[in-house]
Amino acid sequence: xxxxxxxxxxxxxxxxxxxxxxxxxxxxxxxxxxxxxxxxxxxxxxxxxxxxxxxxxxxxxxxxxxxxxxxxxxxxxxxxxxxxxxxxxxxxxxxxxxxxxxxxxxxxxxxxxxxxxxxxxxxxxxxxxxxxxxxxxxxxxxxxxxxxxxxxxxxxxxxxxxxxxxxxxxxxxxxxxxxxxxxxxxxxxxxxxxxxxxxxxxxxxxxxxxxxxxxxxxxxxxxxxxxxxxxxxxxxxxxxxxxxxxxxxxxxxxxxxxxxxxxxxxxxxxxxxxxxxxxxxxxxxxxxxxxxxxxxxxxxxxxxxxxxxxxxxxxxxxxxxxxxxxxxxxxxxxxxxxxxxxxxxxxxxxxxxxxxxxxxxxx
Amino acid sequence: xxxxxxxxxxxxxxxxxxxxxxxxxxxxxxxxxxxxxxxxxxxxxxxxxxxxxxxxxxxxxxxxxxxxxxxxxxxxxxxxxxxxxxxxxxxxxxxxxxxxxxxxxxxxxxxxxxxxxxxxxxxxxxxxxxxxxxxxxxxxxxxxxxxxxxxxxxxxxxxxxxxxxxxxxxxxxxxxxxxxxxxxxxxxxxxxxxxxxxxxxxxxxxxxxxxxxxxxxxxxxxxxxxxxxxxxxxxxxxxxxxxxxxxxxxxxxxxxxxxxxxxxxxxxxxxxxxxxxxxxxxxxxxxxxxxxxxxxxxxxxxxxxxxxxxxxxxxxxxxxxxxxxxxxxxxxxxxxxxxxxxxxxxxxxxxxxxxxxxxxxxxxxxxxxxxxxxxxxxxxxxxxxxxxxxxxxxxxxxxxxxxxxxxxxxxxxxxxxxxxxxxxxxxxxxxxxxxxxxxxxxxxxxxxxxxxxxxxxxxxxxxxxxxxxxxxxxxxxxxxxxxxxxxxxxxxxxxxxxxxx
Numbered sequence: 001x002x003x004x005x006x007x008x009x010x011x012x013x014x015x016x017x018x019x020x021x022x023x024x025x026x027x028x029x030x031x032x033x034x035x036x037x038x039x040x041x042x043x044x045x046x047x048x049x050x051x052x053x054x055x056x057x058x059x060x061x062x063x064x065x066x067x068x069x070x071x072x073x074x075x076x077x078x079x080x081x082x083x084x085x086x087x088x089x090x091x092x093x094x095x096x097x098x099x100x101x102x103x104x105x106x107x108x109x110x111x112x113x114x115x116x117x118x119x120x121x122x123x124x125x126x127x128x129x130x131x132x133x134x135x136x137x138x139x140x141x142x143x144x145x146x147x148x149x150x151x152x153x154x155x156x157x158x159x160x161x162x163x164x165x166x167x168x169x170x171x172x173x174x175x176x177x178x179x180x181x182x183x184x185x186x187x188x189x190x191x192x193x194x195x196x197x198x199x200x201x202x203x204x205x206x207x208x209x210x211x212x213x214x215x216x217x218x219x220x221x222x223x224x225x226x227x228x229x230x231x232x233x234x235x236x237x238x239x240x241x242x243x244x245x246x247x248x249x250x251x252x253x254x255x256x257x258x259x260x261x262x263x264x265x266x267x268x269x270x271x272x273x274x275x276x277x278x279x280x281x282x283x284x285x286x287x288x289x290x291x292x293x294x295x296x297x298x299x300x301x302x303x304x305x306x307x308x309x310x311x312x313x314x315x316x317x318x319x320x321x322x323x324x325x326x327x328x329x330x331x332x333x334x335x336x337x338x339x340x341x342x343x344x345x346x347x348x349x350x351x352x353x354x355x356x357x358x359x360x361x362x363x
Numbered sequence: 364x365x366x367x368x369x370x371x372x373x374x375x376x377x378x379x380x381x382x383x384x385x386x387x388x389x390x391x392x393x394x395x396x397x398x399x400x401x402x403x404x405x406x407x408x409x410x411x412x413x414x415x416x417x418x419x420x421x422x423x424x425x426x427x428x429x430x431x432x433x434x435x436x437x438x439x440x441x442x443x444x445x446x447x448x449x450x451x452x453x454x455x456x457x458x459x460x461x462x463x464x465x466x467x468x469x470x471x472x473x474x475x476x477x478x479x480x481x482x483x484x485x486x487x488x489x490x491x492x493x494x495x496x497x498x499x500x501x502x503x504x505x506x507x508x509x510x511x512x513x514x515x516x517x518x519x520x521x522x523x524x525x526x527x528x529x530x531x532x533x534x535x536x537x538x539x540x541x542x543x544x545x546x547x548x549x550x551x552x553x554x555x556x557x558x559x560x561x562x563x564x565x566x567x568x569x570x571x572x573x574x575x576x577x578x579x580x581x582x583x584x585x586x587x588x589x590x591x592x593x594x595x596x597x598x599x600x601x602x603x604x605x606x607x608x609x610x611x612x613x614x615x616x617x618x619x620x621x622x623x624x625x626x627x628x629x630x631x632x633x634x635x636x637x638x639x640x641x642x643x644x645x646x647x648x649x650x651x652x653x654x655x656x657x658x659x660x661x662x663x664x665x666x667x668x669x670x671x672x673x674x675x676x677x678x679x680x681x682x683x684x685x686x687x688x689x690x691x692x693x694x695x696x697x698x699x700x701x702x703x704x705x706x707x708x709x710x711x712x713x714x715x716x717x718x719x720x721x722x723x724x725x726x727x728x729x730x731x732x733x734x735x736x737x738x739x740x741x742x743x744x745x746x747x748x749x750x751x752x753x754x755x756x757x758x759x760x761x762x763x764x765x766x767x768x769x770x771x772x773x774x775x776x777x778x779x780x781x782x783x784x785x786x787x788x789x790x791x792x793x794x795x796x797x798x799x800x801x802x803x804x805x806x807x808x809x810x811x812x813x814x815x816x817x818x819x820x821x822x823x824x825x826x827x828x829x830x831x832x833x834x835x836x837x838x839x840x841x842x843x844x845x846x847x848x849x850x851x852x853x854x855x856x857x858x859x860x861x862x863x864x
Contacts, residue, residue, distance in 0.1 A: 214840060220840075224734045285510050288838060292833060312496070
């Protein structure tokens, strides 16, 4: 049977996210409780979490979380990494034994920064350098998968129900100002840990419910810009799209959302001349970055959290606010179980993003 | 001269019981197949003159006529077929180059028919175009590498000129001269009503049609017929024609008898003179010369019109296309070997060039590998027969398609492939006034509008089935295609998987 990445596997899912906009950190129990409520939306073949603000002591270093199939590929990879990066700290990611979580790979964590002489200042910056090497290792090293590479954030994922994965990774011992979680219902998977969500690239993390029908159009578009879609998953390509638009092309996040969930041509016609021109330009230049088909996604990055539905809302997504916190989830019940009296609960319209940024951050 | 060895290609069968001697067939046939004998009150038909255009069959009020393949057979021979022998008889009689019309009719593979489309089941929903928006609009033109915004989020990038098409379909270049004024006007009117474009071809643009300018693509070919500043500025875009799928590598020839007053004025050549387009543009002997022409045209139009470059699909199209992008074209048009023509040497038409499906796949892939695909639009032509072909072309990587043969078929063409004779009974490929007037543009343009509207509905239905609600998301989305009856190499070039994979 082919591994994920060698074929394309559609899957349905549950998603949940919480952010404290004042950057107050809280432990992982709440998000586990929320995603666990939606147990039936997963089938035990993938669960995962992204946590922001968990490594304050290493906040300027890239935290690489890596799955290894065996010790020999680990040694090769470490040799390679140490050629281009200073490794400040390395160790296994602590786990607890959970009966339902089986066949675990070797799971290691490194805090690194690119060696100065390897980064040619004007040409590429640290981020670009690191992302290129992450893509290179994932593409070229068999049995190795870097599943998290951001700063002061980390992804934890594996094959199992999300609540079991959360317990396995001891997320109750981490504190973050933002958590996202994913439970997966793949229709066909050999159970590879790398295939679980969230998918991340540098500080971007994406969790996603849906099966995008524009996948190959999106993939072939981002692959023109140096990305390599090794997993063939929607999440991977969505992450690269945002990385390309926001980091490489420097497009404001609100405009990037107009790219992936573009307003309809008929609606554009009704706008002012200036806005029309802007939206037409966006749709023309980034036509291949439009994401089509059903999706609800939660996007995490250093500034905060963005939740988004496809243009005609073919997937469920509910949002709520209470105090400094914003919640989003596939189901309202998954919010109410951890927040019994929200100030406001709503169902965002198709293509209309929920943008919850840390205080002081610009859209 | 010795005996004519040729036998008729068709047999005209008249049901005498049904025939009422109304003589419609006699009046309608410009080839003079039918003749009335008033002594015997009977109509005779001369089979050898028949081109099988169905004009008489369709107009016969009692349906008394049927045209069949002439039953005469040669002694069976898989190699020396009747068609081969007939050509030898013709050439040995005349000493001439064989001429043919319309696209390559031979039994080469039709890759459109070897690709199948996907549809949503369970894991994602199909979308009903009757209930949900379903977008088929496309923007043709050069795209900047990225958009830039200022700190306040205001767009700074100024977009190069674009042509907006409500459906990714345009009417191919067919010159005024090769087709009639009424055919041209039908195309222009239909394009205007549909929000798409038609293409003037290389014969210039009659001043009466400048009013359709917003929906017109003006062509500049090697003969430069009818090209002047006003003409260049009259349309929505300019197309430099380097090659044509039906006759890659050679020019064109409009016989002097088709050059009447009006054609003469439009083309800016004397009445009755042959209009000969040279094989190459004599100011383009290499790619850097093409760049000069592209920018001359942009200068002439104050950088207000996209410039397309059209080439025939040949062996190294992918590399040529890359050069064209770098030469500054806003869109590339690739015309496949099935593409139609008013007249082409038979040997060229039937043996030169490659299938558009393979050329398209190779070019789209090559431009992506060079990271320049997003900068230009890719338009293909060369036998798009229906909406499924359009959808498959877009999935392979095309932004839009041109249709020529399908468009003239909507106007009545029955593909009798006799355009070069100038006696088109349907009033399309002719300049004879009594034939031209058979095609009333005010009525016939609606058939074109109907055709494209019908195709648009079908495209929307197919898109919805795939769970897609904007055609942008289908472009280059090759996972939506699966091959059938194709070998490994063909799959590799098309960049698609085999059905079941």
